[in-house]
Amino acid sequence: MLTPSWQWQNWRGLPYLTCSLLADWQHGFFTQQFDSLSPQQLTEILQPEATAYRLKQVHGNAVLTPTEIETEIASETEEIYAPGDGIITTKPLESVWVASADCTPVLIADRVTGKVAAVHAGWRGTAQKIVPVAIARFLSLGSSLDDLLVAMGPAIAPEVYQVSETVAAEVSASIIPQTDANDKEKMLIQLAELPNSPLFPDPQPGKVKIDVRRFNQIQLEQLGLRNEQVAIAPFCTYQQPEHFFSYRRSKQKKIQWSGIISK
Known part of the structure; x- marks a missing residue:
């Protein structure tokens, strides 16, 4: 397998990132230029027929399926979004999204089943092994470790964290x-x-x-994933204000979305 690369894409003059590791899936690590668009609107850019899912992120390690999200919302009449920090698909054309500013957005895909997941991994979620929890959910749904691909998007770099x-x-x-x-x-x-x-x-x-992304990479290595199954974006949210929001830099609660659609 070739070393993963990262590409800038363009939608109506606005830039977003994709990773070659996930080339078989419609996905994107979107920049601050898309901050006015919701996950559903971003899904329409990638695949209009897909249904978008997001969560009320709580810096934990819960990874839910769309069915579990809908059940959770139905049981909490005053909540619009279910609490959690990861979503894993079980059906085709499910679009899953996480928001981040300095935390790490992680998109995971199974090259055999077509299932995908989106995970929000800040230091708290990383301490609670949210990415290994997501991997365990893949395995429980019939995936094999060798078939999983993991891309970690733009996040705060260790030099400034x-x-x-x-x-x-x-x-x-x-x-x-x-x-x-x-x-x-x-x-x-x-x-x-x-x-x-x-x-x-x-x-x-x-x-x-x-380096939070390196912590997650080590967790994946300890699970048995090989280096060629993991890609890490060479972008820092703090040091690249032209593209990314950073809470550490601005102290403003603004975010960018990252999402992927199941095949």
Whole structure:
């Protein structure tokens, strides 16, 4: 398999990203230029016959099917959207969407069944292994690990993502077996010793920088996915204001959407 590449697409003069790994599916990592459009409107750009699904994102690790979303909404008469941070399809022409600003949008596809998922993976969701939870849902629906393809879209880069050592240790627990989860110092030392570590030093005491997408990549490696099954976008939401909203940069609650449609 060729090394995955990322392409800028254009719709009515507005740019969005696609990944070669997911070339067989209609999908897009949309930029801030599309902020006035809803997931349903974005779906119409990609595939007008598909039905769009989104969630009330809560920084957890719940991954729902469209049927589960509809059941959840029906049981909560005052809620428009079901709470969760990932959606996995079970039928053709289901369009699934997640919103992000600095968190990582993850699109997953099964090249045999055609099923897809969209996942919102911030540091909290990553600490709760939301992407492995999504992979487990694929397997429960009949997928094989070797058939899954994962593309992580634009997110905040580690060079500019400062967090507390406590946060770093919490995320680290998702990839480092630790008998004493409260031993923060030991955990960070182990993390720093990993090949291509997701931990970066920071001059401010008690602070470090982390690469959330690398954490997710390691989680996938630990599940058994090969490097050629995973693509990571070389774009930073914080450092590229011409294309992306960043809460860290602007402190404004604005987002961009990422979505994919099942075959």
